[in-house]
Amino acid sequence: MDIQYYLQQLVNGICLGGMYALMSVGYSLVYSIMSFSNFAHGGVIMVGAYVGFFALTALKVPFLVAFLLCGVGSGLLAIIIERLVYSPLRQRHAPSLYFIISAMGASIFLENFVIATIDGTPRNYPTLFSNSIKIGSLSLGLDSLLMIIVSAVSLLILMFIIQKTKIGLAIRACSYNEKAGTLMGINSSLVIFVVFMMGGILAGFAGMLYGMRFIVKPTIGQVTNKSFVAAVFGGLGSLPGAIIGSVLLGIMEIFVASINSNLRDLFVYALLIIVLIIKPSGLMGKVVEDKA
Amino acid sequence: MRKSVRKLMALALACLMVAGLLAGCGKKNETIKLGWMGSLTGDQAAYGTCESQTLKMLVEEKNAAGGILGKQIELICYDTKGDAQEAVNVAKRLCAQDKVCAIIGPNASGQCIAIQSVLDQYKISDLSTVATNEKVTVQDGKLKEYNFRVCFLDPQQGKIAGTFVYDELKFDKAAILYDINDDYAKGLKDNFIKVFTAKGGKVVAEEAYTGGDTDFTAQLTKIKEADPQIIFTPIFYQDFIMIHKQARTLGITLPMLGGDGCASEVLFDAADAVDGSYVINHVSLVDPAGDSFRQKYAEKWNGAKMELNGYMAHDAFLLWCAAVEKAGSDDAQAIAKAYCEVEVNGMAGKIKISAEDHNPVGKSGCVEQIDGKNKTYKFITYIAAD
Numbered sequence: 001m002d003i004q005y006y007l008q009q010l011v012n013g014i015c016l017g018g019m020y021a022l023m024s025v026g027y028s029l030v031y032s033i034m035s036f037s038n039f040a041h042g043g044v045i046m047v048g049a050y051v052g053f054f055a056l057t058a059l060k061v062p063f064l065v066a067f068l069l070c071g072v073g074s075g076l077l078a079i080i081i082e083r084l085v086y087s088p089l090r091q092r093h094a095p096s097l098y099f100i101i102s103a104m105g106a107s108i109f110l111e112n113f114v115i116a117t118i119d120g121t122p123r124n125y126p127t128l129f130s131n132s133i134k135i136g137s138l139s140l141g142l143d144s145l146l147m148i149i150v151s152a153v154s155l156l157i158l159m160f161i162i163q164k165t166k167i168g169l170a171i172r173a174c175s176y177n178e179k180a181g182t183l184m185g186i187n188s189s190l191v192i193f194v195v196f197m198m199g200g201i202l203a204g205f206a207g208m209l210y211g212m213r214f215i216v217k218p219t220i221g222q223v224t225n226k227s228f229v230a231a232v233f234g235g236l237g238s239l240p241g242a243i244i245g246s247v248l249l250g251i252m253e254i255f256v257a258s259i260n261s262n263l264r265d266l267f268v269y270a271l272l273i274i275v276l277i278i279k280p281s282g283l284m285g286k287v288v289e290d291k292a
Numbered sequence: 293m294r295k296s297v298r299k300l301m302a303l304a305l306a307c308l309m310v311a312g313l314l315a316g317c318g319k320k321n322e323t324i325k326l327g328w329m330g331s332l333t334g335d336q337a338a339y340g341t342c343e344s345q346t347l348k349m350l351v352e353e354k355n356a357a358g359g360i361l362g363k364q365i366e367l368i369c370y371d372t373k374g375d376a377q378e379a380v381n382v383a384k385r386l387c388a389q390d391k392v393c394a395i396i397g398p399n400a401s402g403q404c405i406a407i408q409s410v411l412d413q414y415k416i417s418d419l420s421t422v423a424t425n426e427k428v429t430v431q432d433g434k435l436k437e438y439n440f441r442v443c444f445l446d447p448q449q450g451k452i453a454g455t456f457v458y459d460e461l462k463f464d465k466a467a468i469l470y471d472i473n474d475d476y477a478k479g480l481k482d483n484f485i486k487v488f489t490a491k492g493g494k495v496v497a498e499e500a501y502t503g504g505d506t507d508f509t510a511q512l513t514k515i516k517e518a519d520p521q522i523i524f525t526p527i528f529y530q531d532f533i534m535i536h537k538q539a540r541t542l543g544i545t546l547p548m549l550g551g552d553g554c555a556s557e558v559l560f561d562a563a564d565a566v567d568g569s570y571v572i573n574h575v576s577l578v579d580p581a582g583d584s585f586r587q588k589y590a591e592k593w594n595g596a597k598m599e600l601n602g603y604m605a606h607d608a609f610l611l612w613c614a615a616v617e618k619a620g621s622d623d624a625q626a627i628a629k630a631y632c633e634v635e636v637n638g639m640a641g642k643i644k645i646s647a648e649d650h651n652p653v654g655k656s657g658c659v660e661q662i663d664g665k666n667k668t669y670k671f672i673t674y675i676a677a678d
Contacts, residue, residue, distance in 0.1 A: 005517050008542070012509035120333035120373075122530050124561035132541040141541025214506040214534055217335075223506065257510035261501050262472060264510075 004137050009258050010251060015144035017250025018151045019213070022206040023227035024234070024242040025155060026199035032175040032237040033195050034090075036099040037228065040081050042221030043110030044200055048074035048207025049216045050114065053123055063128055070204035078200025079193065081106055090192075107221060114218040122217040129212075147209045154202055155243060162239070167194055175237065226253075229272045235285020245283055323366040324359075324622040326351070326612065327392035328605075329382045330399040330421075334374030335530055338558055339399045342599035343421060344369045347396065349592050350609050360616055372398050379403035380410060387414035393622040394419065394615075396608045399601055401425030401446075401476055404439065411438035417628035419612060421604035422552060422574070424449055425475055429650040436650070440631050442607045442643055443574050444655040446476065448677035449551050450483020450526075452572050452657040455675050457522055457549060458491040460659070465496050467520035469511055469535060471527050472500035480526030480551050496520045501531075512539050523548040529556040536565040555660070557597040560667040567664025575603045575640035576658045576671045582639055607638030611645070654678060 023045060030038040051073035055066035085102050129142035162168040167190075173181040174191045182188045210220060227246060234245020249268065257264040275282060328347050330340035351367045359365055368390050372379040379398050386392050387410055395411075395418040398404060404423040408431075411418050420428060420441040429439045444452075457463050466488060470477040485495055497518035499511035512535070515523060523539075525532055525548045532554040539546070548569040555571040575582070577600065585606065586598045612627070614634040619626035632647040643652050655677045660669040 005513065008513050008516075009510060012507075012513060012542075015509070016507055115333065119337070121337040122335055124533060124558070127562060127564050132543055134543065139541065139543035141538070144541065213537075215530060222504075254507075254510045257507075258514055261499060261505075261511055264505075265502065 008138050009254050011138055011140050013251030013254035014247060015140060015147065015250070016254055017230075017247035018144070018148040019206065019210060020227040020230045020246035020250055021155065021243045022147070022151045022202055022209070023224050024231035024246045025158065025239060026203050026206075027224075027228055027231040028234075028237055028239055028242040029158075029195050029199045031231070032239075033171065033178070033192060034086075034096075034099065035237075036096040037103070037236070038199070039100065039103040039228075040085070040106035040110065041078075041199065041203055042224035043107040044074050044078050044081070044203040045207040045210065045224055046114065046218060046221040047077055047110060048204035049211035049220060050118065050207075051204065052208035052211055053125060053216045056126055056128075067205065067208055070208040071201040072204070074204030074207060075197045075200035078196045078203065082192065082196040086192075111218045111221060118218075120218055122215050124215060125212045141213070143209070143213045147213065150205055150209060151243075154205060155239070158198060158202070159239060161198070167191070171195060226268055229268055232272060233275050233282055235282030238282070238284040241282055241284030248283075323364045324361065324616065325366045325368060325390060325392040327386035327390060327395040328367060328369045328397050329372050329379060329386065329395060329403075330369075330397040331374040332369075332371035335528060336374045336399060338529075338556055339422070339599060339601045340371070340374075340397075342596075343397060343399055343601040343605040345593050345596065346589065346598075346602040346605040347609060349589060350606060354613070360613055361620070361622070363622075368392060372403055374400065374403075376402045376406035379406050383407040383410040383418075387411070387416050392416065393624050394612055394627050396605065396612060397421060399423070401428050402474075404428045404441075405431075408436055408439060412436075414624075415628075416624040417631065419608045419631065421601055421608050424552065425479055427475075435648070438628055440628075440645055440650045442611060442638070442640070442645075442652055443552075443604060444657060444677040445651060446479035447483045448655070449572055449657060450480045450485075451487045452659070452675045452677060453480065453484045453524060453526070453549055453551065454487030454491065454493070456570070456572070456659050456673070457524070458488055458493050460673055460675075461522065463521035464493045465520045466493060467497040467499070467515040467518055467523045468495060469499045469501070469508070469515065469523055469525050469527075471503045471531065473503045474527070476551075476553060477526045481524070484524055484526065506534060508535050508538050509542060512542050512544060516542060516544050520546065522546060525549065525554070526551045528553040529558055533559060533562045533566065536569065537562055540565050552600060552657075555600050555669075557599060559662060560664070563662075563664035563667050565664075566662050569662050570659055570672065571662065571669075573600055573658050573660055574655075575600065576660060576669070578660070578669050578671055585639065603639040607636070607640055607643055610636045610638055611643055 026041045048070045052066050052070040055061050055069045085106050089098050132139045132141045162171055170186045170191050173186055174188055178188055230246040230249040231242045233249055234241030253264050256267045328344055330343050331337050332340045347367055351365045355364050370382040372382050386395055399422050401423040404420045405427050417438045422443050423441055424443055424446045426445055428441055429436055457466055468481055470481045497515045523546055532550050550571045552573055555573045559566050589598050614636050615627045615630035618630040618634050632645050635644045646653050656674045657677050658674050659672045661672055663670050
């Protein structure tokens with residue numbers, strides 16, 4: 001076991017973390033505005049993976065077009081879910097527990113909707129990038145590299161929107177205090193619309209990248225459980241927190257798995273419990289009691 | 293007035309129901325009912341779909357040729373969703389509600405083991421196609437009266453794998469990557485290690501994962517460090533594909549060896565990644581002897597490709613037909629008894645079920661190499677299973 005081995009495992013961990021990052025940002029975005037965990041996010045990612053698969057195999061469009069289609073498809077789906085499921089609850093000022101239960105319902109609904117309309121058979125993306133890149137003795141797949149690049153670029157764009165644009169200012173204001181923001185003339189419905197759209201687009205990208213690297217099946221939404229843990233670990237509601245939490249979780253998970261692979265999930269969920277007990281605000285989250 | 297109308301209606305309904313019951317009784321012996329169960333959805337859907345489609349095709353043929361014992365065969369197929377609990381429900385439905393005379397399937401050991409109590413309760417036999425776990429027919433030294441199979445067993449498959457790697461490939465350093473949650477994978481792994489190390493080989497890395505995991509880079513990096521000559525992967529085809537993809541991106545160019553759970557046409561979706569690896573199978577998928585069978589299947593099912601399960605379902609159906617003819621009736625117990633008395637020539641060789649353990653005797657396994665460029669298999673060798 002030389003240094004190369006550990007470096008390779010580190011690269012593996014960063015690749016895994018990059019994927020978690022793209023997924024966990026969706027959780028954090030919604031949480032920062034609406035203070036609930038949008039568990040339907042996993043379903044949206046799964047649908048994104050299917051959109052990309054059929055765009056590539058049935059429509060036979062080039063990769064970039066399929067990739068954008070994923071973003072559009074999942075973005076639309078996220079908005080539809082918001083309008084159909086959360087909006088009525090919002091208008092009734094329902095407690096956040098209702099949102100969480102509805103979100104879980106939406107997630108299971110999406111899973112079964114795909115099983116009923118397409119089928120449950122796992123599918124494999126056609127090989128797009130079969131090459132791997134070698135840096136010294138380290139290797140990583142082009143798809144993993146692409147995943148990290150896409151994660152980084154889309155997160156940078158997202159941060160830019162949130163920090164530098166007017167709608168970003170409105171989002172930040174609402175995440176600080178939605179009622180006060182509304183009183184100041186911010187259209188909170190529009191803010192929520194934009195937040196779900198951005199989360200959905202990222203989910204679409206994540207879905208396609210996940211499908212390319214791994215597999216497409218109705219239950220892939222469940223992998224987002226780990227990205228949710230990453231979001232909690234980084235601090236729910238904080239975007240930099242979600243990213244740092246994801247990458248750290250990916251690296252830790254890989255190293256735990258390299259010691260004993262049976263411990264990886266045990267470790268991840270133990271971490272979730274420990275974080276919630278010791279530091280519920282995570283690495284960089286805002287201080288709140290309710291981390292549902 | 294109103295009350296009496298209601299009474300009249302109730303009476304009429306009751307009469308209808310009784311009539312329905314009687315009508316059901318009358319129809320009972322017109323067809324011979326054969327049940328099939330397996331995964332039509334889920335990870336193993338490709339296998340189950342092929343089995344059920346093959347049986348439908350064969351039953352249609354047989355019926356067109358006059359059926360069996362002068363009666364038409366009625367095939368009833370149910371989806372187990374690849375789930376043992378669902379398999380039990382389905383078995384109950386076939387036995388209690390549909391009253392089949394025998395069941396063929398399901399296509400995984402876990403499900404076959406789970407349905408034993410139902411079979412015993414209704415005294416209806418199950419003839420499994422590809423359930424290779426030892427416990428399917430014999431558990432704790434006790435023979436299961438109504439469980440049969442037409443395939444070889446995990447210990448035999450582990451032995452074939454070990455013999456192939458050491459004697460044919462002449463490799464003495466192997467790594468193993470398997471699903472620790474799966475009986476099938478564990479059975480193959482244990483028997484591979486036993487045979488391979490007894491011959492003088494060394495297992496340099498033994499890595500596990502839990503079913504449902506999709507990231508294998510940590511384990512693969514560890515395996516790469518151990519520097520084996522081949523990776524033995526006794527798992528199912530989806531994981532087999534994912535492991536290959538990730539291994540190739542990590543710069544691991546080693547061949548892998550999978551069991552019969554890996555042999556699937558789906559492998560060619562990732563043809564570049566799986567190129568050069570080996571799979572153990574019950575029958576050669578490229579054997580010219582199967583050409584007409586494959587062609588018939590493709591014509592019937594829109595150009596669908598024949599999976600291994602089709603061959604095994606074919607053999608199971610042949611054996612069932614022979615047993616029904618031997619029994620001379622569709623009596624479930626007579627058929628179960630006849631399974632051990634008949635002998636047929638199937639696609640995967642001669643099948644004679646032993647009365648001692650309900651397993652076929654004298655089977656051999658075939659090893660094929662995946663040719664990714666031409667999207668086909670290359671036959672390598674046959675290795676005796678016994």
